[in-house]
Amino acid sequence: MDFELSEELKMVQSLARDFVGQQLKPLERDILGRAADLHDARAYLPAEKEAELIKMVKDMGMWGIGVPEELGGAGLSSLGVCIVEEELAGSVVPFNFGDVTPILFDCDAEQRREFLLLAINNEKRPYLALMENDSKSNLSDVKTKAEKVDGHYVINGEKLSFSRKSNDYFGVVFAMAEKGMTCFLVDKDTPGFSISDCEEETGWHSQIREPLTLVFKDCRVSKKNMLGDEGKAFYLGGGWLPQRRVIRGARCVGIARRLLEEAAVRAQSTESFGQAIYHRGHIQAALADIAMNIHAARLMVYEAACKVDSGKSIFREAALVKLYTTQMVRMVADRVAHIFNGPPNDNGLTIEQLCRHATQAGFADIVLERQRGIIARDILKGLKV
Numbered sequence: 001m002d003f004e005l006s007e008e009l010k011m012v013q014s015l016a017r018d019f020v021g022q023q024l025k026p027l028e029r030d031i032l033g034r035a036a037d038l039h040d041a042r043a044y045l046p047a048e049k050e051a052e053l054i055k056m057v058k059d060m061g062m063w064g065i066g067v068p069e070e071l072g073g074a075g076l077s078s079l080g081v082c083i084v085e086e087e088l089a090g091s092v093v094p095f096n097f098g099d100v101t102p103i104l105f106d107c108d109a110e111q112r113r114e115f116l117l118l119a120i121n122n123e124k125r126p127y128l129a130l131m132e133n134d135s136k137s138n139l140s141d142v143k144t145k146a147e148k149v150d151g152h153y154v155i156n157g158e159k160l161s162f163s164r165k166s167n168d169y170f171g172v173v174f175a176m177a178e179k180g181m182t183c184f185l186v187d188k189d190t191p192g193f194s195i196s197d198c199e200e201e202t203g204w205h206s207q208i209r210e211p212l213t214l215v216f217k218d219c220r221v222s223k224k225n226m227l228g229d230e231g232k233a234f235y236l237g238g239g240w241l242p243q244r245r246v247i248r249g250a251r252c253v254g255i256a257r258r259l260l261e262e263a264a265v266r267a268q269s270t271e272s273f274g275q276a277i278y279h280r281g282h283i284q285a286a287l288a289d290i291a292m293n294i295h296a297a298r299l300m301v302y303e304a305a306c307k308v309d310s311g312k313s314i315f316r317e318a319a320l321v322k323l324y325t326t327q328m329v330r331m332v333a334d335r336v337a338h339i340f341n342g343p344p345n346d347n348g349l350t351i352e353q354l355c356r357h358a359t360q361a362g363f364a365d366i367v368l369e370r371q372r373g374i375i376a377r378d379i380l381k382g383l384k385v
Contacts, residue, residue: 089254
């Protein structure tokens, strides 16, 4: 087994690392806020700065890294995407290299021109609308309905989207049709489709993203706007799901690595009783535990990504990666808090934002329980053979 990256992937890694170090990290203070009361903190980069960065990435030939070439992306290998995502996750600046939900990879030829290519080129933002406002509702009790009328579908209901607000957008809407859950691509100018007022927060509260509410009132959409088949919405992008879990694992590794870097600086620069705190055994133990777990997580991510690139199934490996890396990055945040001598939750600190990302990684614990279930069932299936 060769653990050495190819020269091509080393170049990709170097390009991504230089971009993060030279272009994104210098912008972190602008995102976190410079004023004493942090009233100038912001959730996103200014549009003109973001456009400038996007042009840089396109000139590098790395825009749309996770989108297959035949669909208009850069078509980087799974391992290459993981390497880039690890680097990007090391900054608190919200910027990616053209990440698009793989649900849209199931677009037909016409839908690719009208929706997918515009999403890849950042000309239109897809609002992924799966969840609904009732927190108690589950996917088997979706209230948004799509009724078939005269060859069209009439959608009624409200959906939530955690996508970034944009002037030009379309909804990727999950609604219950006669045959079950169905997905529709609904352009912003479609009559009956609106977004409830949602003003962007300023100051430190802007870091907490509130969902957009997508409102559908007798919204009439053509059958050609249906993504995939009626009743088959949950199968969309299914072939990409294991790979996405591995990519999320790579992001966890990137967050953890940056946390380790910040913790090492803290250990060297902070003194207690006349000497730097890194001389203390418990600080050294914390740093060692962090480094060990990051190394193990990265190896898991790389192995799974290599299997994807060789055409192998990673059903169990993807669940293992998501479970382990999510637990790992949360442990790292806890150890770093220990090194900082308490929860690093002072608003405006890079370390606070990183820890926030770490504790939110993987979303709810129920998601991790699902990964445990996948792994356990696969083990038991293997024992029965």
